[in-house]
Amino acid sequence: MHEAQFYTKLENNKVLCKLCPWDCKLETGQTGVCKVRTNVNGKLLTSVYNKVAVLGTDPIEKKPMYHFYPGRNILSIGEVGCNLHCSFCQNHRISQCYANEFAGFNNISSEKIVNEALKTWNNIGIAYTYNEPITFYEFMLDNAKLAHLNGLKNVVVSNGYINREPLKKLLPFIDAFNIDLKAFTNEFYIKQTKGKLEPVLNTLKTIAKGNAHLEITNLIIPNLNDDEREFEKMVVWISSELGEQTPLHLSRYFPQHKMNQPPTSINKLEILYDIAKQYLKHVYLGNVSDTKRTSTYCINCGELLIIRDKYKIETNGVDESGSCINCQTNNNIFL
Numbered sequence: 015m016h017e018a019q020f021y022t023k024l025e026n027n028k029v030l031c032k033l034c035p036w037d038c039k040l041e042t043g044q045t046g047v048c049k050v051r052t053n054v055n056g057k058l059l060t061s062v063y064n065k066v067a068v069l070g071t072d073p074i075e076k077k078p079m080y081h082f083y084p085g086r087n088i089l090s091i092g093e094v095g096c097n098l099h100c101s102f103c104q105n106h107r108i109s110q111c112y113a114n115e116f117a118g119f120n121n122i123s124s125e126k127i128v129n130e131a132l133k134t135w136n137n138i139g140i141a142y143t144y145n146e147p148i149t150f151y152e153f154m155l156d157n158a159k160l161a162h163l164n165g166l167k168n169v170v171v172s173n174g175y176i177n178r179e180p181l182k183k184l185l186p187f188i189d190a191f192n193i194d195l196k197a198f199t200n201e202f203y204i205k206q207t208k209g210k211l212e213p214v215l216n217t218l219k220t221i222a223k224g225n226a227h228l229e230i231t232n233l234i235i236p237n238l239n240d241d242e243r244e245f246e247k248m249v250v251w252i253s254s255e256l257g258e259q260t261p262l263h264l265s266r267y268f269p270q271h272k273m274n275q276p277p278t279s280i281n282k283l284e285i286l287y288d289i290a291k292q293y294l295k296h297v298y299l300g301n302v303s304d305t306k307r308t309s310t311y312c313i314n315c316g317e318l319l320i321i322r323d324k325y326k327i328e329t330n331g332v333d334e335s336g337s338c339i340n341c342q343t344n345n346n347i348f349l
């Protein structure tokens with residue numbers, strides 16, 4: 015067990031965790047909503063420091079991340095726990111279990127992870143992903159610092175459910191984020207995730223004001239968050255608050271966890287894609303086979319910049335700085 019950051023001690027050995035918007039007030043022996051932070055005799059401890067549940071190398075497109083070093087690999091780590099409880103979670107076996115229920119941990123130090131990243135072929139750095147990395151904040155932060163010292167990039171794939179102060183402490187060490195914006199109504203967040211919408215919007219605005227690259231994923235679930243007017247409000251907000259060059263991934267839902275309704279229709283995805291394209295320059299469909307709607311085109315001249323055919327990536331349309339080879343326009347691509 016490792017002492018957590020961002021908590022205050024209260025009367026009678028209680029603690030207040032201030033890492034995420036739950037602001038859990040815990041008596042001794044109690045564990046927070048995230049299932050991995052526990053009050054032990056008036057100290058808040060994390061059960062998952064150095065405890066890696068999943069370690070693998072993925073194409074960066076799988077995060078999904080389309081404008082950040084396309085065609086490269088990224089060493090990816092995950093642990094257990096999550097501070098949202100989504101009925102449709104695609105990783106519920108690791109996200110929705112208590113640390114002390116999980117038998118498959120490997121104790122791996124940051125030094126070992128960084129060494130592994132350095133010797134992995136075509137690898138740009140380390141992604142904190144699979145479960146919610148905010149729940150292993152302390153380990154992620156230490157790991158990210160060491161990764162930067164060794165010239166590696168850090169990528170966070172997150173639900174964005176974090177308080178402002180810990181986010182600001184993390185920002186200087188993270189090069190790119192993919193944040194899930196699960197819907198654009200508080201009602202959806204409360205009912206389907208047990209969280210709230212506003213903290214996620216605040217996280218997105220804070221990241222967009224900083225230096226890190228930002229992409230957004232929106233999982234489209236039939237009849238729950240696919241209302242076209244609601245969706246249009248969301249893309250208008252993304253464009254005006256975060257910038258029209260913010261890449262948006264519209265991901266196809268498949269039945270998972272507590273949700274068993276049929277997958278999102280391709281027709282619905284294409285309708286939402288067309289709406290999003292009215293306001294945003296880079297919109298992609300995910301979990302589908304569609305080279306046209308997964309490739310990148312220049313926002314100025316329309317040149318095909320990056321072809322994506324599943325995980326076969328060709329970046330022939332961009333120069334070394336990530337600009338269009340035809341008209342030199344910046345398309346928010348990092349190479």
Ligand code: SF4
Pocket residue numbers: 031032033034035036037038045046047048049051097149
């Ligand atoms: S990080 Fe965990 S313990 Fe802390 S406030 Fe969030 S859910 Fe509660």
